[in-house]
Amino acid sequence: MSIIKTVENDIKKIIKDSGYEIESFVLQPSNRKDLGDYQINDCMSLAKIYHESPISIAEKIKKELEKDLRFKDINIAGPGFINLSFSDDFLIQALNQMHDDLKSNIDQQESKTIVLDYGGANVSKALHVGHLRSANLGEALKRLARLLGHKVISDAHLGDFGRPLGLVILEIKKRYPNLAYFDESYQGNYEEIELPITNKDLEEIYPYASTKAKTDEAYLEEARIITTKFQQHERGYYDILKKIVEISRKEIKKVYDFLNIEYDLWEGESDASNYVNELFQILKDQELLVESEGAKIVEVKEENENSPMPPLLLVTSSGAISYQTTDLATILERKHKINPDEIWYCADLRQQLHFEQVFRATRKAKLVDDSVKLEYIGFGTMNGSDGKPFKTRDGGVMSLKSLLELVKTETKKRINYDIVQAQKVEETANIITVATIKYADFLSFRGTDYIFSPEKFSDVEGKTGPYILYSTIRMKSLLLKGQSEIQEKSSRINNNIDRDIIITLLNLPNVLTKSYEIKSLNDIADYLYTLTSKYNKFYAENKILQEENEELKQSWLVLTKTVYNLNLLLLDILGLKVPEKM
Ligand code: ARG
DSSP, X not given: OOHHHHHHHHHHHHHHHTTOOOSOOOOEEOSOTTTOSEEEOTHHHHHHHHTSOHHHHHHHHHHHHTTOTTEEEEEEETTTEEEEEEOHHHHHHHHHHHHHOGGGGSOXXXXXXXXXXXXXXXXXXXXXXXXXXXXXXXXXXXXXXXXXXXXXXXXXOBBOSSHHHHHHHHHHHHHOTTOGGGOTTOOSOGGGOXXXXXXXXXXXXXXXXXXXXXXXXXXXHHHHHHHHHHHTTOTTHHHHHXXXXXXHHHHHHHHHHHTTOXXXXXXXXXXXXXXXXXXXXXXXXXXXXXXXXXXXXXXXOOTTOOSOOOOEEEEOTTSOBOHHHHHHHHHHHHHXXXXXXXXXXXXXXXXXXXXXXXXXXXHHHTOSOTTXXXXXXXXXXXXXXXXXXXXXXXSOBOBHHHHXXXXXXXXXXXXXXXXSOGGGHHHHHXXXXXXXXXXXXXXXOTTSOEEOOHHXXXXXXXXXXXXXXXXXHHHHHHHHHHGGGOOSOOOOOOSHHHHHHHHHHHTHHHHHHHHHHHTOSHHHHHHHHHHHHHHHHHHHHOOTTTOOOHHHHHHHHHHHHHHHHHHHHHHHHHTXXXXXXO
């Protein structure tokens, strides 16, 4: 158990021994450091329950706390706040423990098997800025959940089974009508058939076909027919679809690799299509699948529900299955292949209704046990300086690649070319680019929109990714210089600054737990900044390596090493790498 949790449990017991029951207890770091490191605020609420004055309750608890050598300077303030500080001995011991093994100070949770669905890139369409947030968030939540002891299986869940693919295949058919895929008499193996198409072609073909379909009804109708063909696994059409997915996936993977995002599974909607028959059987058996104007729907509106809740449209009148159908089928697929305790989805807040419908239908049809938790993790948009979704100069949707280029140009202006070797410049700029974007992305609560400014967030000063990276590199270089001298034990606290850093370090478990609960990284991003700036202040005020008092120097090196290790751990959760120099 973490150090802070242990103390909290003990204080809870002390409160109980003083005669008061309390459900949960959290030590609040004090914002009046002159009064103590922490505050206990519970006497006021206990007073109401026990009909006793808060001061009198505080007095009794204080008396018990005074017997515990871990605490000092216990005092009562205002209407009944108890302030207290940790003794130096306790803090030194805590620091040494964290220095020896950072992970021993992280509270492990009861391990669950979680499928985490994020990214959701669409095959043959360029990735855009919206896909970025999903990927960043999902990847970080995966890392956080694993750190806390869960088994997480990440899945890219590619969009590869809808009308866009119908359009792409139609256009390929127009351009290459003689391909074996479109030849009904072809009996051979499609594996051996070359598709004369590159990803570059796909990026051109989809916008072309999609624009054409807007004005050409016959063309659109043909695309609809092709869509139902591959959806029904018709020979040739399903095979060309799989080839296209293969080509596109390689490109998508390159972008995710760049962003330091790794998937265990690269499944797509098309893989879930193998479970569509089973899905329809289950729905039919329970009489949930209803015919409506030639389409097949599932009602999910509750009786007495006033707000609008449209039914799920599972099969359109032209016979195509929908995004909702593939999501339901994917739930069956995951149940059969993984049998998870929880499934999490990271998708744009505009998809909230979609997931509400899918979850309701899942419950209604009992596709999975009621105990299986389905969680939708929605997020807001990344906006440009005008407060509107990030756009290109001419007002178009910004592709992810262009955004990355834009930020990279900015980060290249900040690199110190005196210390970064010429052959390392590209790699360094790439790492800082990812840090710039991701850190900005995590700073606010995931549900809120935020304004992304490439200039501001690539700055080495301020609450930015590059600031954290730069500071972390500096800690590393100090440790390298002092390496030969570290004896691996702290024995002194010098003043309130190092004291404050240790208290901040101790708070880690609470930050992690909260981030996990709200499925947002903003507290971690904020904590990383707080810890780093506190350390930087300490660094600026002390000449660590020149310190003559050997005990003090050792204690400071241990402190530095612990902050450094923690920075590395948290940067890794956020999916950021640290360059050698910058
Ligand atoms: N491909 C979808 C999109 O671009 C996102 C997929 C999200 N995941 C899911 N299981 N529906 O909007």
